[in-house]
Amino acid sequence: MTPRTRPTPARRLLTALTTILALAAVAVVNRPIMVLAADKYHEFAINRQSYKETFGHWSLLPVPAGFKINAIHGALLKTGKVLIIAGSGNNREKFEAGTFRTILWDPRTDKFSDVPTPTDLFCAGHTFLPDGKLLVAGGTKSYEVLEANIKNAAGVMKIKNESPDFGARTFPKGTRFEADNGRVYVSRADVSVPAATKMWHGTQTMVHAGEVEVWVDAAEAGDAPVVKEPAQYKILGLEGDDTRNLYGIAEKITREKQEYGGDKTTYEFDPETERYVRTGDLAKPRWYPTLATLAGGDVLAVSGLDQFGRMIPGTNERYQVKKKKWVPAPSLRRTFPTYPALFLTQDERLFFSGSNAGYGSATEGRTPGLWDVKKNRFQPVHGLADSTMTETSASVMLPPAQDQKVMILGGGAVGDSPISTARTAIADLDDPRPAWRAGPRLPNPTRYLNTVVLPDDTVFTSGGSSGYRGGPYQGRQRSDLLTAQIYDVRKNAFRKAAEPTVGRNYHSEALLLPDGRVITMGSDPIYDRSGKNPGVFEQRIEIYSPPYLFQGARPAAPTGPSLIKRGEKASFATPDAARVREARLVRPSAVTHGTDVDQRSIALGVKKAPGGVTLTVPEKRGLVPAGWYMLFLVDGAGTPSPAKWVRIR
Template sequence: MKPRRIDRILRALNVRRRTVTLVAVPAILLGVNVPPALAWVSEARHEAYLHSEEYVAAHGRWDVVELPADVRVNAIHAAMLPTGKILLVAGSGNDEKQFDAGTFSTLVYDPATGEANKVDTPSDLFCGGHAFLPDGKLLVAGGTQRYEKLDGQVTRAAGAMRVRNENPDAGRDFAKGTAFLSPDGRTYLADAAFTVPPAVKKGEGADTTVTASETIVFVESDQEGHGGMTDAPAQYSVAGLDPAEAKNIYGMGAQMTMAKQDFQGIADTYEFDPFAEKYVRVGDMTQKRWYPTLTGLPDGQVIAVSGLDGTGQILPGQNEVYDPATKRWTDRPDLFRYFPTYPAIFQTGREGTLFYSGSNAGYGPADAGRQPGFWNLGDNSFLPVPGLRDPDETETSGSAWAGPVQDQKMIVVGGGGVGESPKATARIDAIDLKAPQPAFTPGPDLRTPTRYPNVVQLPDDNMLITGGSRDYRGKGASDILQASLYTPSTNKLTDMADPAVGRDYHAEALLLPNGQVLTAGGNSLFKNVDNTKPAPFEQRLEIFTPPYLFHGPQPTIATAPTEAKLGDTVPVTSPEAANIATARLIRPSAVTHATDIEQRSVALDIARNPDGSLGLRVPGEATMVPPGYYMLFLVDKNGTPSTAKWVHVT
């Protein structure tokens, strides 16, 4: 076919010729019975239509971003920093070779300029938790102490050792490799450094009681094979202690087995400073955690929930609170409550009440902690809510506020069965937390049953649902190259343009200040239908431009304050002030494993001043607007948002 003829086709589609250079596809992909020239034109026409004004105005557009090889990372976690840059945390990146080498990575990427820089990562933050603090720093806690060993891979008997100290006057630090000696002469070595605090002494004189302190550490036999196995509980001596210390400090061991060993957590905690772009070590958690959830509270403190401990066991309910003023964690035995790992737990509009949507990721039995409901931090009670469809498929589902947080409506999207189950659901169910008797009600179904969907709130109150896979970790080449727009006000779902990059396990999506959405990560087990070829970690980024950015020029924010207090009415100017319909404060995302507790959209009442400026009122409740940095968007009557200005709400 002559070039002149191709030009006429493209002009008819109202697309510039350069589009075709991006879509050259071998004719064999289109069908062996199609003449190559006609096949190429057919594909060109289709791709040209996907980039046409008509199509993108209705369905948006995706663009793939490939970073230079020396700054690519396995993006396990992603956070939108108040500098407009994105923090991509890999840690060891689900790569045991990197873990063994002590090579941990974090990337700071600027989507506005394309600049990307790696920063020093002092611990393996792979599969930790995170939450923004009032000053804009990102609290990052937990991560990986040891990689899992599957059945057949375990070469040394191992188990949990409870190390006790009966001395109330002194604790003791121990190094990794500390030896524990059994009564029958076997030796087991600690796989991490640990501390035993002093015992607890109460009363005086004859009424004095001393309660031994206890620390749990994972130990492994010093010999390979089954010789280190034992079922017998025993008291172990600790090598290297003097006789006086040995009377007070000892180990209590139970089973030492060759069974599968799960990932183990760490207690390391950092505040990532977005302005200095570095991690700052703060006080460690009271528990080691891998796959924890960190939820910000209205007073600026953060609660840490769930996770696998330092022996690879799921914590049965030990929860703790971080105080950014003291940089310390406090154990909260009064809030002892079990949840599966990465539970989706949100601060509601009521002081002292959190909502667990039922969404979670990864670990925990199928018959415990799966019921959604309200968690009252005042008395540690839990009120379940009914109505969620496919209640046995909440693992790997996505949850998010639907519309402005003042509406107190939430959706649960997709999900699958526990563990490596092939089950998946297309469910979108909604709940009104303000209802007299809150219960989930059915919404529209996704086109495909989906595990690992990412759900992103947009400035126009719509929600982008993208990515995921049909099967566990993309098995059977089941990545879902689909995206949809959910409209909370109508409970409707609209198909969007299809992404080009599969996103499943270890994938993230977040809103950018210019109104676009960035996706990252993706960690399929296999890259082929037969599940025989391991898949590489997906290191490409992809950016979605929603339809609202093709509906005309974006309104602009000429001036806006950088600071605001709860309850303030803040002055904002815009050349398009008369055409502004809504204003939103959107809290930036911190997302991993389809879990984003941070994002929330706050509706601002608009007063139109005589001088043409706008007065935007910030709600006065910290439960609605937890202190921190927010993106301020103005949205015009066409539904087109401005580029955001950052506002620090105190």
Template sequence: MTPLVPHWIRRKVILPVAAAAVLGGANIPPLWSAVTQWQHERLINSANYKELHGFWQVVELPKGQRVNAIHAALLPSGKILLIAGSGNDRAQFDAGTFKTLVFDPASGATKFVPTPTDLFCAGHTFLPDGKLLVAGGTLRYELLEPAVKRAGGTMTVKNESPDGDRSFPKGTTFVATDGKRYIANDDFVVPSATKTEIKGRNGGHTSVTVTAGQTAVWVDAAEDGTGHVRTGHAQYHLDGLTGVDAQNIYGIADKIDLEKQDYQGRKETYEFNPFTEQYERVADMHEKRWYPTLTGLPDGSVLAVSGLDGSGEVVDGTQNEVYDPKTKQWTVRRDLDRYFPTYPALFQTDRAGVLFYSGSNAGYGPADKGRDPGFWNLADNSFEAVPGLRDADLLETSMSTWAGPVQDQTVMVVGGGGVGESSKSSRRIDIIKLNEASPRFQRGPDLPEGTRYPNLVQLPDDTVLITNGSSNYRGRNGSDNHTARIYHPDSNTLTVAADPHVGRNYHSAAVLLPDGRVLTVGSDPLFRDKKNTISGTFEQRLEIYTPPYLFRGSGPVIGEGPTTVRYGQQATFTTLLPDNVRSARLIRPSAATHMLNTDQRSVALDVEAGAGSVTVTVPSSPALMPPGPYMLFLVDKNGVPSQARWVQVG
């Protein structure tokens, strides 16, 4: 079967006649180059090549419909949500221009969605009802030291009154004893003080202890220059407060200076409704987060960890919090005290209450803290490190995913680089089976070159596509890899996939489509040339990969069947050739950004052929498959998948 290619994504192919006409007066080296290019084009367009290696097609949306795709999620409608926010563009941020695009890969249709705040570098995961939870984002862009004109720092605001929380708007002014003024860059709420009564022994005097409530907010000096720099502990009063309020509520800062000011996170949270295609505001997180990880748990709740806070510091582990989709509220879980660098790869294992941290992360945080992979037990907050991972100092900008069905409990860690702007990169693919008696990483096949920023996509035939990435930091020195491989978990081997046309590094993503193809988006290189002299531009072209299995004939067709499947129960779907169905998989849709896509997981179903139908049995454990939308794929004996059918698991 030759997959149908929508008219809007056909890619140009150099024809021999056109090449000869253009090259009539050319000298030998250009002629040789053009002929070689034509031969390459003919090869990759041949049926034999496609059946072995697959095929890539570049997609260029109309100029007015392009975005800097920082985040990509496959919605239960089959459409793709591309979130840019400000798109790593300070001019867009300063202008308050934030973008979200809904793209239909079946028709090519696009639609901009009103974006309420800067969701650039937020976290996300799917909820049980199919909505996408999006939390955090960018409150402030970084300023390097030479660009810092106004002193800034963290103001701790205290409230010694037990008579209720107090809210203050962005722009609230704190005044020093010498009259210098400092302005809050965001709204903030100061909790009320708490009273604790301590009764005396044998009916003695009862004493009352009052503990002030407190919060933190970033402040900037009201004027430029060194005159507003503060280097010592000092107290500030809030402009406009008088009387008892002025005594009870005040600010304290240890330093306000002109040093580098890092990115700062937001606390706003939204549910994106895939059916109305609108953001719906829910309760704010308790902590601001930029680069957080959101992990769906078996009961449908969501755990949020890490990210940069409102001062540009990595969120402390005591501020991990859980979202309840029923109440749409966040609860701080101080019992889950665990520190991670930003965008840590956390996987829900087949044991409820146990997460696996592969060590993959996106970068912010010290090199010697929170980098070791292991099991995190949420019941008692214990952490069990696992050994054996190669290049353990090159986990930043690596990516991890399940390899094969989630029942196998096998996680792979691919590529990565050194901390920060290191030029180091790893060729590593290491594998760990989480359900072994003493889990440890084992060596897998190496990539052909060092790879930072790889993207991994689980396919319906149980293989994993590895694509995108560069061998140097953000594609420096023209280091985009332009290669792809397919990992086979059953044999622990790699096979060659067709080379993508578009190089992709930082801020790229890849997602599985319902027809079994893969969409890749994004890339944010520092430079466009090998000498690093021309500033890079964000890659707005998309590219779609058609895997080899779609060139092997027609796959199964799923007919009538339920739209909801339940844990431990059976479901029957009609199909024309049930005896030809080899396997059935439920694949959770991707929500990808920054080498992070822990939402994706493939669940193997027991399948039994009937008369014009197949009956599948759904696993009974929500830990294996957290509730929410899944794509049902039937795969035939040639490894060809069906078009997916959306079902709700719960």
């Protein structure tokens, strides 16, 4: 960007006044075009250099028709391209047709490309691995079925095999189960139940029955086959000893809503080949899990709904990054709501801020706190105002990450509640007994706020809605917030930013690009504008250019090594060494449902050297998890260079 001579304030005022007068004159002459004139003036105002310098600027990204998709997940790859995942995109027809989408967008060329998507990654979890691949696990195995659409009672049948002798037994889809009263229930899928296992306790032999679960539907429609109590069922078609050894047990068979079911498929997305590479399955199918990076580079999968749409009761698991496989973590039993916000701390614990998205007990597992993942101890962090409104809130580790402060912003009450909050709060995790203290309030009560760490130690926040999924709020039909504000960490205050033109609520996301801009995409309103019909997924992409991009020439991107070890120094060349004050390593976002536990900005030690700067990377792996980062040099006015990608080991 080249600096240009700026008009004097008096000159600018005169230009503005002349324009207003001219527009006013037009309005008087021709009243019907007054609204148009106001729009024109707004257009003019937001495009002035002085406006952009203070508030930044939005622009819509032209997206070719073939690449308009329901953006549910977004991640910035080390190649500089943005991975945008829809999977089935919360669209039942696409799910049933097996049409799953992933696209790549290159911010340098605005080119889009398609990525083959083998399974439905809608509502999977993701995080970056130390080598820059994106671990993607779970997703959608089945869509929800609403109560109104359930004609035949259904439930989960647990098939038991008490015989250790004849190996696994297969029960094809359509297998019939009979209750004592003669009513019949039919299985939805092929399953295989393992043989019982024998265990010797001293001289005694214990037999543990093999088990497998499968959905069953009542053969007959209506309420008569509803069973509300646990019961045992006979499997039809068996003979001899099998009739004793093999049977079904169901907790309940009802016409209640059936939630989305989770999947266990896992991939490492390779940014070089731009393909999903399948690795070991999750031990438990998960829908809405959070994948949290641990200090050593392994990943913990936490929470989610299982293949039958049931909350996973505290069973978490670890991805062994070297072996590319998941292993159960029975010693880390702990319950969280779905998509919990879990941040790796300097002392290698996971901080649960309370933010989450969508499912889980209204009471259990919602208390914020520090989770020691070595000893499975949990230290609650108290003092959060509106503590019953953490669902659909946003959470972010404030820059620089060395300060170990996490901010929670907005949120609403559990489920589709019409209540939401403008509260923000900050927890200082460096404190031995951390507690929340109030932060500045948002301009409006806000769910689904998009929150992006910028390289100048500010946090860009935009969009969201006051009502559930952009729906009714205090008498209005739609409640998208066409507002944006920048949180300044040093001043502990928000300042207004230019207004987006596209509303973003549920299933929306935003992330920082290597050139310093912010991409915002997705949104899944519950209703359309009339408030009567179902909403339509928002496929437009809007890009925000922060004020620092309009303040004259930026420092050049640094050149130098692409690999630095934690705790070590590295020298980078830059023609702008004289004006560089700060350097930040920004870990790229991997975001969905307002949950982005990857993004963080780490301050580096800066020393001027001939023709450049020498930078020091902090030592702690809980502060700087291994992986690929964007390195920004920042001048005294807070203007960042374009980023250079570096790998930290």
